[in-house]
Amino acid sequence: MQAVVCHGPEDYRLEEVPRPVLPEGGALVRTEAVGICASDLKCYHGAAKFWGDEHRPAWAERGRIPGHELTGEVVEISDEAAQRWGVAVGDRVVSEQIVPDWNCRYCLRGAYHMCATHDMYGFRTYDGGMAEFIALPAKALVHKISKELPPAHAAFAEPLSCALHAVERADIQFADVVVVAGCGPIGLGMIAGARAKGAAHVVALDAVPSKLDLARRSGADTVLNITTDDIYSVVRGLTDGYGADVYLEGTGHPSAVKQGLTLLRKLGTYVEYGVFGSEASADWSIISDDKELDVRGAHLGPHTWPKAISLLESGVLPMDDICSHQLPLSKFQDGLDMVADGTRSVKVSLIPDSSFTG
DSSP states (O other), X not given: OEEEEEOSTTOEEEEEOOOOOOOTTSEEEEEEEEEXXXXXXXXXXXXXXXXXXXXXXXXSOTXXXXXXXXXXXXXEEOHHHHHHHTOOTTOEEEEOSEEOOSOSHHHHTTOGGGOSSOEEETTBEEOOSSBSEEEEOTTOOEEEOOTTSOXXXXXXXXXXXXXXHHHHHHTOOTTOEEEEEOXXXXXXXXXXXXXXXXXXXXXXXXXXXXXXXXXXXXXXXXXXXXXXXXXXXXXXXXXXXXXXXXXXXXXXXXXHHHHHHHHEEEEEEEEEOOOOSSOOOOOTTIIIXXXXXXXXXXXXXXXXXXXXXXXXXXXXXXXXXXXXXXXXGGGXXXXXXXXXXXXXXXXXXXXXXXXXXX
């Protein structure tokens, strides 16, 4: 089959590789679409988070097929998997990006998304969806999703679930003014999630006007261009001078960290979801002595996939515009470059050449 194979930073190649076989207790899926994530891009460019540095070993593996935002049709499935996941041959499915070991202290306590082994499609141990077929192992978490959705929309279940988890980490209250930094796929999901949680006012920040338009259509009350608007004055004006109650960071840009700490009120909540390609620094006295902030991380999308799927199937999000570009798998390099540009696309997805219709 045709697949993209990672041979190291900035060395991804389209190759012919053996088609996977049905794994014991799992399923074989014909890939319909796979999204390109910001973390895919940072891995491609060699970020230390993936390839290690003087303080940590490499986590990503060479020879692996990338892609964790995947959807496809079940073509073979074991009896055990059919019963466990409630799916059958012919169903369209999505699979959570992590394949937990189910034995470590985190898995045993319900925090499977923080699994100590931390095997993920496309990065380590399990091949991902940038291929014509993918094997879903017995340990995977698999969900059925409507075949009425365009494939690229179905694959968006992964970033949307992540965004919803970040929103849950924020513990949003009804009176809160929530600021979302970045109106890419994660940020747009955060906006929709904050609106669903009943936030009093949702503010979206970005530098690209078309993305700010999408933010408004996804539920933002106020949209601000960080290059032309006085975002600090506007947020103070919305909050009687206090500052935002919640700041959700979804850009992975170091400058967004200081921005968030400045925008928040005393006793506010900062949630970091962005994947950084380089270290970010800030004056930590803002967190402690100045404001006594709650600073929380968010990782993956535990327990939020059913809600993400429900939102996609409801049609409330402008998915045709969020899923802005679909390219054949053979054009994967164009897709990576488009995501890296940051201004020409929102969500870029790859479709196997055999299924691509233009």
